[in-house]
Amino acid sequence: MRDTTSMLPLIVRDLRLEMDGRTLLDVPFARIQNRQRNVILGPNGAGKSLFLKTCHGLIPPTSGRIEYTLPVSATEVRRKQAMVFQKPVMLRRSVRANFTHALAMAGVGWYERRRIADETMAQFGLSGLADSPARVLSGGEQQRLAIARAASLGPDLLFLDEPTSSLDPTASRQIEDMLDVLHERGVTLVLTTHDLGLARRFADVIFFFHNGRLIEESDAERFFTQPETEEAKAFLEHRLFW
């Protein structure tokens, strides 16, 4: 059943991104459903990150449309979504100040910022690090901070670019736990990964990209048992496919 208060599903139509005459992204149609765990799979250079950044509005597409179900203003669209980057951007400030800065940019008042920051840090086990400089944290801690910081903004839709790519198994596990918490809270998640294990455990829907094209969009279970395309089969069997 569709949640009538949500701006999702997000529908992508005829999206193309070209640069210097090369087509980097070609997505005829894609639908990101409300409250689903969407995983974007594909080999390196398949256009996964570009797709994410274009959907998030960081890169203007050459042509095509990104539509939301509810008629919402550009500001509102911006406020209701957040993104965590592959290399988390850590401001040269304390962990707490990283939260309050993001909340300030989102227009949250002074007292409210501190309250939300402290609450979010407590939820995700970052309270002990509140006064540490963000840039001396370990890779896993930085990634947790980046995700918690995005979550503190209260988004409906959260994009994550390779959230576990450079982390050890323990840190990856912690990130997955955080994502589970966000999913239970009703946040729609869209993440890219080339970690098949993560995709198997986590995904509701798989978007498979190859050479900039979205060539398969299907239910996760079906994708892993009966992939439709040769490319997807090859990817799942760790075969090279050019």
Place this chain on the structure above:
Amino acid sequence: MQQDAIPISSILSLLTGDGGNFLGIILLSLQVTITAVTCAGLVGLPLGAGLALVRFPGRTVIIVLVNTMMGFPPVVAGLAIFLLLSRSGPLGDLGLLFTPKAMMIAQFVLVLPIIVALTRQTIEDLWTEYQDHMTSLGAGRLRSIPTLLWDARFSLVTTLLAGLGRASAEVGAILIVGGNIAGFTRTMTTSIALETSKGDLPLAMALGVVLMSLTLVINSLAFGISRVGARFSGKS
């Protein structure tokens, strides 16, 4: 006879000896330099950040001009300000020529391009790192300026020190617009120039040693403070 090569005795006798004159020179130098650099920082930091982030036609030309101005010959700057402030010049009515204020203006003009140019470079580099994050938060380029200036604060200390270096070492411009009037617009560098040409080398050397020591102290302090600060905020 004052033939000793080590001017320490001269410095001591000067500092303890003939009253406030010597101390007055040092204080005036500090006052002029620090005022000029502070004002140039207040104007130059936001201006440099703006130049780094805001796209407008002619931006590249301005960047090249500002970079060129970093090497502006101080005597030429002095001459230009002299003409502006002289009795018959456009700003002559203000009566600023041959006052400490005129020297502050001259140093401000010389320091500003250094601060603008170095700030622009620093902020532009930091923006490439922060751009996605700030855009994702809905903050445009203009709204990102305070964030970037604050996060670049430790690099910007070095920028201010470069400005301070130029100001405190400068003699040509302040000599022209200040006039090197004893007890009023005489600074350490102008005294050194004067005493050297008069042949009073011990006094000139003593002043030189004091000037260098002060510069060393200021730089050490600033370096120490920014090091400690950088460690606390974990800048790599």
